[in-house]
Amino acid sequence: xxxxxxxxxxxxxxxxxxxxxxxxxxxxxxxxxxxxxxxxxxxxxxxxxxxxxxxxxxxxxxxxxxxxxxxxxxxxxxxxxxxxxxxxxxxxxxxxxxxxxxxxxxxxxxxxxxxxx
Amino acid sequence: xxxxxxxxxxxxxxxxxxxxxxxxxxxxxxxxxxxxxxxxxxxxxxxxxxxxxxxxxxxxxxxxxxxxxxxxxxxxxxxxxxxxxxxxxxxxxxxxxxxxxxxxxxxxxxxxxxxx
Numbered sequence: 610x611x612x613x614x615x616x617x618x619x620x621x622x623x624x625x626x627x628x629x630x631x632x633x634x635x636x637x638x639x640x641x642x643x644x645x646x647x648x649x650x651x652x653x654x655x656x657x658x659x660x661x662x663x664x665x666x667x668x669x670x671x672x673x674x675x676x677x678x679x680x681x682x683x684x685x686x687x688x689x690x691x692x693x694x695x696x697x698x699x700x701x702x703x704x705x706x707x708x709x710x711x712x713x714x715x716x717x718x719x720x721x722x723x724x725x726x
Numbered sequence: 727x728x729x730x731x732x733x734x735x736x737x738x739x740x741x742x743x744x745x746x747x748x749x750x751x752x753x754x755x756x757x758x759x760x761x762x763x764x765x766x767x768x769x770x771x772x773x774x775x776x777x778x779x780x781x782x783x784x785x786x787x788x789x790x791x792x793x794x795x796x797x798x799x800x801x802x803x804x805x806x807x808x809x810x811x812x813x814x815x816x817x818x819x820x821x822x823x824x825x826x827x828x829x830x831x832x833x834x835x836x837x838x839x840x841x842x
Contacts, residue, residue, distance in 0.1 A: 641828045652730075652817055652833035653769075660828045698769065702827035713759065713782060714831060716769040 611636045615699045615717035622689055623725050630684040630720045632673075632699035640701040642666075642675050642682040643714065647696045656684075656697070694724045730834035732818050738840045744806040747837045750799055751820030758801050759831060760793055761817040769817075775801065776823060808841045815839070 615632045622628060634640065641660040645653040657666030662677035671686045682699060699717040731750040739745055751758045759774040773783040778795045786793070790809070795801040805812055815838050819831040 643830075645833075650835075652835045653819075654833070655830045658828075658830065713771045713774050714761075714769075715771070718768040 611640070611701060611703055611715045613699050613701055613715055613717035615697075616720055617718050619721040619723055621723045621725065624691055625688045626724075628684070628686040628689045628693075628722070630697055630699075630722070632682045632684065632717060634680050634682065634699075634701050636680075636701055636703050636715075638703050640703040642673070643700045643702070644671070644673055644682070644684050645698045645700060645716075647698065647719070649695075653698065689722075689724050691724045691726050694722055696721050730818055730820055730832055732816075732834035732837050734837060735835060736838045736840075738842065739808055740842050741809055742807045743841075744804065745808045745812075745839060745841075747803045747816050747818075747839070749801045749803075749818030749834060751801070751818070752832055753799070755820035755822055755832075757821045757823035757829075757831075758795060759819040759821075760801070760803050761819065761833075763815040763817060763836070764813075772803070805839075808839075810841045813839055813841050 613634045643658045644656040646656045647653045657668040659666040659675035662675055665674045673682050673684045696719045698719045700714045702714050733748045757776055760772040761769050763769045772785045773793045774781055775795045791805055793803045815836045817833050817836045819833045821829040821831045823829050
């Protein structure tokens with residue numbers, strides 16, 4: 610079945626440091642890939658997504674590139690801020706025509722990111 | 727738009743009691759999803775609906791769990807009888823949906839369930 614693997618952390622960085630959170634996946638067919646962010650006490654919000662190979666998703670200074678050859682979708686940011694402290698989830702959805710579960714998301718375990726001033 | 731609305735935000739109950747969680751999706755969205763989040767298992771898809779019809783309930787853990795969507799504006803998830811291992815945060819999400827897997831899901835704030 611489909612699966613997503615990501616570093617679980619916690620990951621602790623100083624403000625203005627560079628961030629990389631690794632994410633790899635296994636899936637049938639050609640999935641879409643997502644990064645969601647969860648702030649304390651809140652639901653998940655979409656951070657960025659990519660729907661085909663070599664696409665780059667970007668938002669709020671975060672980027673991730675869909676790498677089919679390495680089945681990866683690593684999240685990067687050049688300079689993190691204290692307000693970026695949250696839990697980050699990598700996820701995929703595989704379309705029905707390739708044997709996937711339509712729009713149901715398969716999530717990684719989440720990476721807790723802590724940014725210190 | 728108000729976004730996905732869930733109620734209650736917190737629920738504390740005793741083992742054996744029936745629990746009902748409620749969700750109002752974003753107007754116009756065709757898909758509705760129920761997820762459960764625990765420390766041990768992370769986020770798991772329980773069931774999802776398309777146009778009020780359950781499409782895949784393979785994630786529902788046991789017969790004690792049931793979900794319905796009587797109309798496009800409302801869904802509920804019931805646990806009867808509840809057990810301590812059901813304690814988790816339950817999220818509802820909705821999306822426009824196309825079957826292609828590309829659509830963004832919008833999540834509600836979640837219901838934190840504690841079963842004593």
